[in-house]
Amino acid sequence: MAILGRVYQDREVIVQQGEPGNCMYVVQEGEVEAVAETDGRELRLRTLGPNDFFGEMALFGTENRSCTIRALGNARVLTIDKKSFLSGIQEDPSLAFRIVKVMSERIRDLTFRLAEHEVR
Amino acid sequence: MTATDALARLGESPSDGRSRSAKALRDGSRVAVIGAGPAGSMFSYFLLNMAQSVGLELDVDLYEPRHFCHRGPAGCNHCGGVVSESLVQRLATEGIALPDDVVQRGLESYTLHMDVGDVEIATPLHESRIAAIYRGNGPRDSEPLETHSFDGYLQHLARERGARPVRRLVTALHHETDSIRVDCADGSSTAYELVAIATGVNSQLIKSLGELGEDHDQPGLTKTFICEFRLGKEVIRETLGPSMHVFLLDIPRLEFAALIPKGDYATLCLLGDDIDDELMDLFFSSPEVARCFPGGTIPRHVCHCYPRINVRTTRPPFGDRVVMVGDSGTTRLYKDGIGAAYRTAKAAARTVVFHGVSADDFREHYWPLCSKIDADNRVGKFVFGVGSLVQRARFARRGVLRMTAGEQKRSGGPRRMSGVLWDLFSGSAPYTDVFLRTLHPGYVGSLVWNLLAANLPVRSEPTIPRGQEVRREH
Numbered sequence: 164m165a166i167l168g169r170v171y172q173d174r175e176v177i178v179q180q181g182e183p184g185n186c187m188y189v190v191q192e193g194e195v196e197a198v199a200e201t202d203g204r205e206l207r208l209r210t211l212g213p214n215d216f217f218g219e220m221a222l223f224g225t226e227n228r229s230c231t232i233r234a235l236g237n238a239r240v241l242t243i244d245k246k247s248f249l250s251g252i253q254e255d256p257s258l259a260f261r262i263v264k265v266m267s268e269r270i271r272d273l274t275f276r277l278a279e280h281e282v283r
Numbered sequence: 284m285t286a287t288d289a290l291a292r293l294g295e296s297p298s299d300g301r302s303r304s305a306k307a308l309r310d311g312s313r314v315a316v317i318g319a320g321p322a323g324s325m326f327s328y329f330l331l332n333m334a335q336s337v338g339l340e341l342d343v344d345l346y347e348p349r350h351f352c353h354r355g356p357a358g359c360n361h362c363g364g365v366v367s368e369s370l371v372q373r374l375a376t377e378g379i380a381l382p383d384d385v386v387q388r389g390l391e392s393y394t395l396h397m398d399v400g401d402v403e404i405a406t407p408l409h410e411s412r413i414a415a416i417y418r419g420n421g422p423r424d425s426e427p428l429e430t431h432s433f434d435g436y437l438q439h440l441a442r443e444r445g446a447r448p449v450r451r452l453v454t455a456l457h458h459e460t461d462s463i464r465v466d467c468a469d470g471s472s473t474a475y476e477l478v479a480i481a482t483g484v485n486s487q488l489i490k491s492l493g494e495l496g497e498d499h500d501q502p503g504l505t506k507t508f509i510c511e512f513r514l515g516k517e518v519i520r521e522t523l524g525p526s527m528h529v530f531l532l533d534i535p536r537l538e539f540a541a542l543i544p545k546g547d548y549a550t551l552c553l554l555g556d557d558i559d560d561e562l563m564d565l566f567f568s569s570p571e572v573a574r575c576f577p578g579g580t581i582p583r584h585v586c587h588c589y590p591r592i593n594v595r596t597t598r599p600p601f602g603d604r605v606v607m608v609g610d611s612g613t614t615r616l617y618k619d620g621i622g623a624a625y626r627t628a629k630a631a632a633r634t635v636v637f638h639g640v641s642a643d644d645f646r647e648h649y650w651p652l653c654s655k656i657d658a659d660n661r662v663g664k665f666v667f668g669v670g671s672l673v674q675r676a677r678f679a680r681r682g683v684l685r686m687t688a689g690e691q692k693r694s695g696g697p698r699r700m701s702g703v704l705w706d707l708f709s710g711s712a713p714y715t716d717v718f719l720r721t722l723h724p725g726y727v728g729s730l731v732w733n734l735l736a737a738n739l740p741v742r743s744e745p746t747i748p749r750g751q752e753v754r755r756e757h
Binding site: 166167168169187189191192213214241242243244247248251254255257258261262 | 414
């Protein structure tokens with residue numbers, strides 16, 4: 164097949180919250196959802212589409228996965244190895260720029276949603 | 284430098300984060316990029332991206348007389364057409380996802396063919412991470428494809444960022460005061476404050492750099508052979524699968540041979556020391572090669588070329604207001620040329636935007652990457668030299684096969700030989716990394732054991748089981 168990455172079926176778990184991780188993922192096609200599980204309940208944090216990435220925190224730390232990611236419909240996803248990424252930014256630090264930018268947007272979004280929640 | 288000096292220098296720095304240079308581009312500066320292959324298009328793309336990030340407005344002309352939508356030589360940049368695992372990942376990280384209609388086939392393994400047997404080396408994640416692509420729009424006389432050229436896609440990205448395509452053939456460059464004049468075959472002539480040469484090494488322009496009045500040592504070249512076989516999608520799926528087939532054969536001067544499945548076609552690439560008819564006859568008469576084709580018969584190829592590749596860096600790959608990116612400057616030995624084009628294009632763009640366009644700027648900020656690639660290529664030459672010894676020694680080939688097949692059969696544990704071969708075939712890791720891994724005591728110990736076990740006169744059990752990992756042993 165003329166495609167890159169791996170195809171996950173609808174509802175298939177790509178990343179499981181609490182499990183160790185050593186790679187990041189980039190959505191190539193389709194959609195995935197990020198879900199936080201707490202006290203047996205699920206909270207959908209966001210949906211991600213083509214060119215969006217997830218699992219990036221594993222590249223910078225050693226903590227376990229902070230949420231579960233699963234496919235919404237069939238989704239094709241490419242894995243980015245930690246070693247490959249880190250050796251890339253050694254040579255070219257700007258490679259991390261897009262990730263830092265998106266992470267800061269996500270922090271801004273979460274801050275806004277937390278503030279909204281507190282007000283309610 | 285005292286603290287006062289340091290503070291004074293900080294005060295001199297421009298507020299946009301760019302360092303001062305005697306020759307820096309300003310708003311409205313004109314840049315000519317000659318050649319819209321991967322190096323030229325990616326240079327234009329990153330240059331305009333970075334310039335925009337610091338509020339610098341540049342006027343970029345991207346010279347390319349060819350249309351990459353043409354099939355056959357008219358639209359082709361003569362290359363095996365593989366985007367390495369590491370480059371696929373880096374581009375994805377940059378936000379550049381290769382569209383499905385550009386990727387002819389996603390590859391997820393390498394199959395190594397030797398006279399002592401074959402072994403398939405799969406990615407640990409069983410994920411397609413290598414892209415087989417066409418630089419143009421497919422082989423000569425091919426049917427209209429529902430696919431697009433890789434070079435055409437990158438050119439499209441550069442255009443989207445604001446680069447202006449110029450369909451003219453550049454014939455000469457001349458230094459003028461504070462500019463470089465670009466002459467074209469149609470008689471037109473334009474002055475630019477920076478010229479990026481990304482023509483590759485199969486262009487006449489690279490030979491005329493002496494006219495710039497600067498002393499450039501020409502790149503070292505060697506001839507390769509590339510051809511296309513029309514097999515059909517079904518046959519390719521059954522015979523080659525999503526795997527690149529590489530050959531380790533005892534043929535003098537042959538460094539590397541690969542058969543790359545792509546849609547209806549398979550591309551064969553022979554790299555070595557001046558590929559000639561004698562070498563090709565030996566290669567095509569090898570049973571290991573014939574067995575990759577249906578019925579063991581090698582069909583006539585529909586398209587072929589003998590492109591030259593860069594095996595020695597241009598020195599220096601820059602001058603005042605001139606920089607050479609991709610193959611025109613430097614590339615990795617035999618492998619990952621598109622990856623090297625990406626790295627040099629981005630490093631050159633960074634130098635131009637954040638430092639300047641003088642020879643000193645390029646020497647300080649661009650040359651270190653070229654020099655690093657150059658040094659790694661010297662290690663690569665040694666690694667390929669060791670590979671040649673393995674090619675010539677049957678007992679060594681048996682040991683390599685046994686060790687690799689054993690690793691592929693296991694579900695866990697270190698895959699030292701598989702990793703070394705994978706990175707050597709794919710060009711995903713620097714040759715220095717590959718070499719250092721071969722010095723690991725675990726690698727050495729396992730290799731010695733496998734050499735002994737594979738060459739003992741009596742073997743109680745087949746050491747390499749038949750199955751998915753090992754398709755044939757004889």
